[in-house]
Amino acid sequence: MEEIKKFIATICPMNDSDWDLFSSKLYKEKFKKKSTLIEIGGIEGHMSFLSKGIVRYYIPQEESDLTFGFLFENQFVTAYDSFITQTPSQYEIETLTSSTLWRISFKDLQEVYEKTKSGNIIGRRMAENMFLIKSKREISLLNKTAEERYLDLFLERPKLLKQVPLKYIASYIGVTPQALSRIRKRIT
Structure with a gap:
């Protein structure tokens, strides 16, 4: 859990009480290579921090999948649009290697947002970073x-x-x- 604490400190340092609440909601889960984290139609229930491994985001197709993202260690993993709207995902996420994730549920993250100032700042900055990555990719594909x-x-x-x-x-x-x-x- 130390790696997630260090990573979060680079975004916005958390005081001890905020960290205690946030860390009490986290749990560690290990996945084998080629494990599906979310399927099309599933509702994303977790925000995860990838402490080990590689994941890919893709849309399965008959002939070949359409891959549109990769994440590595020390990055947040989630079907974010499904997570924030609690609606079915339009894509899948799978592990490309054995992976370790620290996870927090939607409900628990909402509690962290409600009860901590730093949780809101971290959530906003993470969302901003995801937007910038997506925007850069779209512009690259077009230009x-x-x-x-x-x-x-x-x-x-x-x-x-x-x-x-x-x-x-x-x-x-x-x-x-x-x-x-x-x-x-x-x-x-």
Whole structure:
């Protein structure tokens, strides 16, 4: 739990009483590789902190999934739109490696928001960060070529390219695995 406390302190330090309330609501859960965290149609019941592992966000399709996000250690994981509206998710989240998450339920997080000042600040900053990531990706998809998106990914998140299967990376940048292979050959 120390890793989540350090991470949260970088967003907004919590006083001892706020931390005690927040940490009392957290529980640790371990998942095997390829575990589904939420399915299409499920209602997201948790905000999770990924202390170990990699997860991907995707829309399953018959021929190949549409991957639209990856998260690594020290990031929050949730189907956030489903979580805040408590409506069915339009996508799935799965672990790509064995993963450890610290989780808090929707109900318990609402209590933390109601009873702590720092909880609200952290929640707002986390939501703002998620928006910025989503906005950057959308702009990239609209304004850049697949090769530029791949190079950006390589520069910004080299860990991703070493730990995630290429078929998911291809889907993430919006190309087929074969097109990604051609891009990789051109730039090496």
